[in-house]
Amino acid sequence: MLEEVAFRAYAQGVTTTKPRIAIAGMAIESSTFSPHRAGARDFQRFEGEELINRYTSLREGSARDAAEWLPVYYARSIPGGAVLREVYDDVKTRILDGLRELVAGDGIDGLFFDIHGAMSVVGLDDAEGDLISAIRDVIGNDVVVSASMDLHGNVSRPLIEQADIITCYRLAPHEDTAETRDRAIKNLLDALTSGVVPRRAYVPVPILLPGEKTSTRVEPAKSLYARIDEIETRDGIVDAAIWIGYAWADEPRCHGVVVVTGTDDAAIASAAEELAAEFWRVRDEFEFVGPPGTLDEGVAAGLASPTIPYFISDSGDNPGAGGTGDVTWTLAQLLQKPELTADDSPTVLVGSIFDKGALDFLRTQQVGSTVTVEAGARVDSGPHGPVTITGELVSLTEGDPDAGGIAVIRVGGIHAIVTEFRKAYHAIEDFTSIGLDPFTAQIVVTKIGYLEPTLYDAQRGWTLALTPGGVDQDLERLGHHRIQRPMFPFDSFDHTPDLSAEIFGSQA
Template identity: 50%
Template sequence: MARPLIAIAGLACETSTFTPSRTSAAAFHPQRGDAILTERYPFLLPGTPLGDSAAWHGALTGHALPGGQVTREAFESLASEIVTRLHEIIAAHGPLDGLWFDIHGAMVVEGVSDSEAVLLRRIRAVIGPSALVSASMDLHGNVSRTLAHAADLLTCYRTAPHVDVRATRERACRNLIACLRRGQRPLKAWVPVPILLPGEQTSTRDEPARSIYAAVEAVEEADGVLDAAVWVGYAWADEPRNRAAVVVTGWERGAVARGAESLARLFWNARAEFMFVAPTGSFAECLDAALQADASRRPFFISDSGDNPTAGGSGDVTWGLTRLLEREEFRAPTGPTVIYASVPGPEAVEIAVRAGVGATVTVAAGAEVDDLHAGPVTLTGRVHSIKEGDLHAGVEVVLQVGSVFAILTKLRKPYHLERDFTQLDLRPREADVVIVKIGYLEPELYAMAKDWMLGLTPGGVDQNLERLGHQRIRRPMWPFDQVFGTDPDLSARFIPMSDEPLTGVDE
């Protein structure tokens, strides 16, 4: 066949419905046209194996930092532009053979249920029922029956922390090319699994998730199977689609069904084995443990997990920093060295920048968006460092308050890399305690930590799910419900092909 014509489109944002923050269109940093290939996905450029296998055309893709619900205005404006640009691609080049749907899977839009499925239906109205659609997703996304119907292929990451992001996206594109060359839509088996757990209990570093995801490749290797994927689901949104799921695609019905059902049973049978990735405790208990740790266990990392901005937290909850500054142990500059990352405070940052490094300032920061747990925190300290031009934070300032080095930002920012600290003249490896708004430690932090604990702190991504008050998730659901009247139905549901009507309730 001639080189197929494939478009690229999608919106990605992991969205907590338990934070008051909102996500705007600008937060997606949308890329358009050729920039999608040249700046975001060079593995699709001419001269690469995938780039030479098809004619790829970017419509619009956007990836927002996790946060609060996407505003309806933002969604409508970006979705409308995607539709318009797809029309333009078709007008210029002819009918599309396929589309790579570049999403996360846990985006929530104000007033819209199952927003990725809604977006894909709008795309389908443009590209037609015959075009094949391949979606790449985060394993913390959600796969509704409607989404599984609208897409022909769905795959997701197989690691958490996610070290296979590019590999997953390339796999989604390879699978699409394989189906187009074969000239056949794959069979799709979908199994919803009534489990909803946070990522901090399902890291693939640890059992049982390690074994569950190791089994994915074994299923995929069976004759007649093209792809296998397991979604943990996203725990901090309150929607009926939020739960674990398995999708297996391929050509041989029996192999596809057996693979899907085996993965679903493996997940369900392990439900009581999922534990947090590190010792847990209240924030006070974590600080006590860090102070009691000897030199061989420092730096001691603490996850201020309830306001993790890369899980959907607003990032400006001040509860943790407030509790930290109340401790007597850290009030003198000679106390144990603590780095705290971070709290947004635009006015505080502006005051510190005007004063300059070395100046002593009194500022208030945080709680401009999420004041449900604590109000603004007031700090009097010495300006230790200033950095401008960060992609996420804009401007960063470090204030030394006693022995605490608190990072304040103009805009919220995740701190995952050693250079995030060293560029601020901070030395995390030499600190006694490093406190980061995060859940499980990302690889570089994990490598630096001599010991660590997961602080069960409040916020929009509270690890104590029952404290959040879900109302719309399907019940029974583990671990919200410990006793099920009967075992769940883990049989494979073969979803109609996308060019066939979907009937029945979206289970």
């Protein structure tokens, strides 16, 4: 119990019996196929009480009083391309300096390591592995580290070797984000207060699939993840986790992984191998969570739909998965359709493309006037170059935390959203905050894959359009060449791969 923590605290010169737990991390999902580079502006930074209050159990729960929480530094960004090396190095330095100061003072017993798991950094193959290795150099091997991750993250060997406790989301879409972080915090507190650090059974699974084919809304992922609840009731097991991995990065660590954590090696190994075998068994059953189709098929279905709104996912340029957010291919196609651009056309909301220069120009124009502006494709011009939009400037909105300035231009029924900076239109409030009502629109087109909760609840029909971009659903079209092979679905297998568990962690 707490006596063991108190003993360690005494040995480090700490006068309190509460464990001292640092909080640090860096999170982004990065497509290496996207030409976007995540810079300093892309990241929100958290320190002090603001960092502690990010977590429900520390803001409202009893965990706040169970330890002395020491916020170090945390940076997060919406998904995008690889992170500029200087930006990563800056965040890494801030984390290491903060931890170094704590270690030199009263020391720390634990670290809550808040990461995504699919961060790519220019010049690195395993960013989270690099970060945890540098952290271990500062804090040593006796500090207990508990990591919280996205199930679309990647668990590399350096990460599994150096994170004592590790867990991930169990829902996609990720409606259990807060719950997962709180579980990682609870697991860390349990280890520190009991004095027993669990071990990890690790099984890499040679499967690499996009999130839109592995949503837990549908089978087989729904039942696969449902097995976790029963496994966690078994003696000697603390946590079970399945990582789908991140399909839009071309790195050796990108593949499925199962990790089961606990105090009984035989139990965790058996459970990890059981989950991995089931993951492998159902590999051919994964299908798109929404009805897939071409953009033209989506538009035709949307116009014919008797109920509204009808949603179309512009999935190839989804900023929520790492797309640049400025691919103009879809908007250009829509602007060529007279059934959408006539004065009597039904309302079609199109979110969005970003272009700072276009916003600078539109700010010089009067709302209500007719404008002509060239926008988009400044970062990713592969599928289509900048698009020319001529129509009524419906609105100009300033001060969005992600988008900066936002303009809406109406061309017939099309309401094209142009932003100053990258923004994902993944919630109803993203539209309503700029005066657009998705519930009265015939069609809503947005750069997304599977629909996030408020959009999913609003839709009365849906096409997951297989459009081009940095997170193209056609993985073979992207051209991976650095992932481990063989890998499903890129390769055929004439035998079951080795799905034996490897145990990590110190013996008690």
